[in-house]
Amino acid sequence: xxxxxxxxxxxxxxxxxxxxxxxxxxxxxxxxxxxxxxxxxxxxxxxxxxxxxxxxxxxxxxxxxxxxxxxxxxxxxxxxxxxxxxxxxxxxxxxxxxxxxxxxxxxxxxxxxxxxxxxxxxxxxxxxxxxxxxxxxxxxxxxxxxxxxxxxxxxxxxxxxxxxxxxxxxxxxxxxxxxxxxxxxxxxxxxxxxxxxxxxxxxxxxxxxxxxxxxxxxxxxxxxxxxxxxxxxxxxxxxxxxxxxxxxxxxxxxxxxxxxxxxxxxxxxxxxxxxxxxxxxxxxxxxxxxxxxxxxxxxx
Amino acid sequence: xxxxxxxxxxxxxxxxxxxxxxxxxxxxxxxxxxxxxxxxxxxxxxxxxxxxxxxxxxxxxxxxxxxxxxxxxxxxxxxxxxxxxxxxxxxxxxxxxxxxxxxxxxxxxxxxxxxxxxxxxxxxxxxxxxxxxxxxxxxxxxxxxxxxxxxxxxxxxxxxxxxxxxxxxxxxxxxxxxxxxxxxxxxxxxxxxxxxxxxxxxxxxxxxxxxxxxxxxxxxxxxxxxxxxxxxxxxxxxxxxxxxxxxxxxxxxxxxxxxxxxxxxxxxxxxxxxxxxxxxxxxxxxxxxxxxxxxxxxxxxxxxxxxxxxxxxxxxxxxxxxxxxxxxxxxxxxxxxxxxxxxxxxxxxxxxxxxxxxxxxxxxxxxxxxxxxxxxxxxxxxxxxxxxxxxxxxxxxxxxxxxxxxxxxxxxxxxxxxxxxxxxxxxxxxxxxxxxxxxxxxxxxxxxxxxxxxxxxxxxxxxxxxxxxxxxxxxxxxxxxxxxxxxxxxxxxxxxxxxxxxxxxxxxxxxxxxxxxxxxxxxxxxxxxxxxxxxxxxxxxxxxxxxxxxxxxxxxxxxxxxxxxxxxxxxxxxxxxxxxxx
Numbered sequence: 052x053x054x055x056x057x058x059x060x061x062x063x064x065x066x067x068x069x070x071x072x073x074x075x076x077x078x079x080x081x082x083x084x085x086x087x088x089x090x091x092x093x094x095x096x097x098x099x100x101x102x103x104x105x106x107x108x109x110x111x112x113x114x115x116x117x118x119x120x121x122x123x124x125x126x127x128x129x130x131x132x133x134x135x136x137x138x139x140x141x142x143x144x145x146x147x148x149x150x151x152x153x154x155x156x157x158x159x160x161x162x163x164x165x166x167x168x169x170x171x172x173x174x175x176x177x178x179x180x181x182x183x184x185x186x187x188x189x190x191x192x193x194x195x196x197x198x199x200x201x202x203x204x205x206x207x208x209x210x211x212x213x214x215x216x217x218x219x220x221x222x223x224x225x226x227x228x229x230x231x232x233x234x235x236x237x238x239x240x241x242x243x244x245x246x247x248x249x250x251x252x253x254x255x256x257x258x259x260x261x262x263x264x265x266x267x268x269x270x271x272x273x274x275x276x277x278x279x280x281x282x283x284x285x286x287x288x289x290x291x292x293x294x295x296x297x298x299x300x301x302x303x304x305x306x307x308x309x310x311x312x313x314x315x316x317x318x319x320x321x322x323x324x325x326x327x328x329x330x331x332x333x334x335x336x337x338x339x340x341x342x343x344x345x346x347x348x349x350x351x
Numbered sequence: 352x353x354x355x356x357x358x359x360x361x362x363x364x365x366x367x368x369x370x371x372x373x374x375x376x377x378x379x380x381x382x383x384x385x386x387x388x389x390x391x392x393x394x395x396x397x398x399x400x401x402x403x404x405x406x407x408x409x410x411x412x413x414x415x416x417x418x419x420x421x422x423x424x425x426x427x428x429x430x431x432x433x434x435x436x437x438x439x440x441x442x443x444x445x446x447x448x449x450x451x452x453x454x455x456x457x458x459x460x461x462x463x464x465x466x467x468x469x470x471x472x473x474x475x476x477x478x479x480x481x482x483x484x485x486x487x488x489x490x491x492x493x494x495x496x497x498x499x500x501x502x503x504x505x506x507x508x509x510x511x512x513x514x515x516x517x518x519x520x521x522x523x524x525x526x527x528x529x530x531x532x533x534x535x536x537x538x539x540x541x542x543x544x545x546x547x548x549x550x551x552x553x554x555x556x557x558x559x560x561x562x563x564x565x566x567x568x569x570x571x572x573x574x575x576x577x578x579x580x581x582x583x584x585x586x587x588x589x590x591x592x593x594x595x596x597x598x599x600x601x602x603x604x605x606x607x608x609x610x611x612x613x614x615x616x617x618x619x620x621x622x623x624x625x626x627x628x629x630x631x632x633x634x635x636x637x638x639x640x641x642x643x644x645x646x647x648x649x650x651x652x653x654x655x656x657x658x659x660x661x662x663x664x665x666x667x668x669x670x671x672x673x674x675x676x677x678x679x680x681x682x683x684x685x686x687x688x689x690x691x692x693x694x695x696x697x698x699x700x701x702x703x704x705x706x707x708x709x710x711x712x713x714x715x716x717x718x719x720x721x722x723x724x725x726x727x728x729x730x731x732x733x734x735x736x737x738x739x740x741x742x743x744x745x746x747x748x749x750x751x752x753x754x755x756x757x758x759x760x761x762x763x764x765x766x767x768x769x770x771x772x773x774x775x776x777x778x779x780x781x782x783x784x785x786x787x788x789x790x791x792x793x794x795x796x797x798x799x800x801x802x803x804x805x806x807x808x809x810x811x812x813x814x815x816x817x818x819x820x821x822x823x824x825x826x827x828x829x830x831x832x833x834x835x836x837x838x839x840x841x842x843x844x845x846x847x848x849x850x851x852x853x854x855x856x857x858x859x860x861x862x863x864x865x866x867x868x869x870x871x872x873x874x875x876x877x878x879x880x881x882x883x884x885x886x887x888x889x890x891x892x893x894x895x896x897x898x899x900x901x902x903x904x905x906x907x908x909x910x911x912x913x914x915x916x917x918x919x920x921x922x923x924x925x926x927x928x929x930x931x932x933x
Contacts, residue, residue, distance in 0.1 A: 107792060158794030166792075172785035174928030175778075176913045176921075182775075183782040184793045189775035196776045196803075200767060206774070210915075218917065230917040235927040253794055 055084035066115030093310035108153030163255035173235030181217035184252035491546035502538035617854035619811030625849035627804035628784025633694025637809035639831035641816020667813025675805035701828040713827025847906025
């Protein structure tokens, strides 16, 4: 038994997302293991980013359940409730993401994400970007602005702590010397790292990265793998990753889920997926008459 | 038409020196043109006359010749006509006026055209002979002439024709071609000077478009100095003016109050537009709500100004949230349209709710402010300001008090805004302007954040409105029309979105400048006795806006000062900062 079966952090069941007549995600189900790096791969248009948007609340799925548990025991509660047929009361360490607005998913369920096309606050400095990410904690520290306006010491302490946290992440990402520069001024690779640092500043349980290696050169891609492993190992974090660079995926993933046309076609370790004929067929394509034979062979 | 000539007839003795000036200019330019190119051109034209002269080749010298001749003849003709005008003036002022105007036109137009033709033609001629492309100056002249033609088309109907009430109570058109010529001349000369001294090195025009963004740089010390200087100037102004210019000092202080009111409104709107990036075209509604709140609360419940001031702010903030709710989902143009409509709704309700607001007549007899609720500004007697401090009563005392009151209110707005910028809510506003989706991915509740921006911006508008009501003593809905919103927005945009100092400078220029324009009687010497500079303020308004948007497309102060530093503070170039999209 693998970790994503015995100790998942995220389980997705019967997830469907339709846009009018287009079925982007079709009855998808998979789990991501606690502390794993899970990669979501598939050809262009397979629905990977749609799944991400459903998990992080930017899309409301047409149907399905997306459950995130901070504590392993929460899933037992969920299973019991499902068995009993009653409506599940989310709470405690269990979060049903399909019911929550996106800002609560980040704030309460602590799911952080990055974007395929980098979305930084370009006109703000690198440090400010990381301070914005700590908004909710700082709002409490500033007494929801009232205390801050009168300069209460609680806010000054909170502000100091937030700067320290930001400095830590800038240091880890090698951006400390650019802290006071505008984010839009950074080179592309540094912007990618900054976006990850910003996501880490919300103290996530689950980090969702949408093509973090896109546009990076080979050296930067290598560094990205090290950064992701470092984050996972040192910060008790699970990572969900969409990536087209197979080198990165095969190197760092503990678990790979392959999508094609909104359906899951393969699920397993890097080795298992790499040798799966369905995956090879989806990526490399097979002649149409052979396809039926391949599928028949696989299913038969 | 009767012999009674209008008093404003051109060609009066007062302006008689103008044609002489034009004549002299034409003479000089004609001679210059001849000296520079024309001699060559003439030479060529005459020598080519015997040989094989095809007309394209001959065009340049002929143009040069004609131009030079026109440039020389025009002044002569002008002088003759002027003499005729002077003569005719004795006989009939009407004929005199007409002749004088004709003289002016005959002078200004042909001599200018002639000079241009001779310069261009001569240069083309010389370029053709030396087998090289046409140089910088002729193309500059051509471009300037084109600009002058555009200016003529624009100013011709706008300035040249003016309807006035005739003697028989009918509308007559007053022709002002002299002024048109002056405007066109200014455009031509300005364009030419720009070509010669600003747009150097042969490129006729600078290519418009984004320049390469400058790297962030250390915040100049001058930034802090200018703020301190403006503050010192603001504090010292009434003391200085009243002591040294007792005659018109009060007027200057009144203008100062007006400017400061707009500074405060600009700072309030800056929160919504500059920081949060939400384009609000109906900001004046909150100003109106603040004013009517104070007026109604004072009239019905007898509340004093000092009690109503916070209430007006709270009510305006409340209405800011009411506006905020329906527009939360809207962005960009749609947001702008809905806020515009909101501003108009408020104004129309104020105008039509006769029983409450007094309709178009507005509310009168609004209580004037007391000295912090302790002393009244009245002539002598117990509890009056003058009596308590043992001063001679003067109405200026209230004006000075109002000045410092609005200065204080504006400073409170500024200090609160600057503090909020360093607080998480302020950073969230700016982040919202930069990228709303990224904000939501970081756990920021964008609904609340937008509503807070609307509410706090509206609150300062409400404060300013209460001040406006107590200063005026009477208010009517027409004080809160769309033009006010547009003015405040223009101040924010011209000053530079998000910049506090920029708002101050823009207010001084836009509000103080227009007031100054009213006082510039010197301009009448140049443009005639009937010239009222204040009438041109919208034109100048527009010109200033176009100029600033051309040269400083991101406003006067375009750099953004970060809210937090790790090392040494640097300002962020405006090229990186987004304007927001609603």
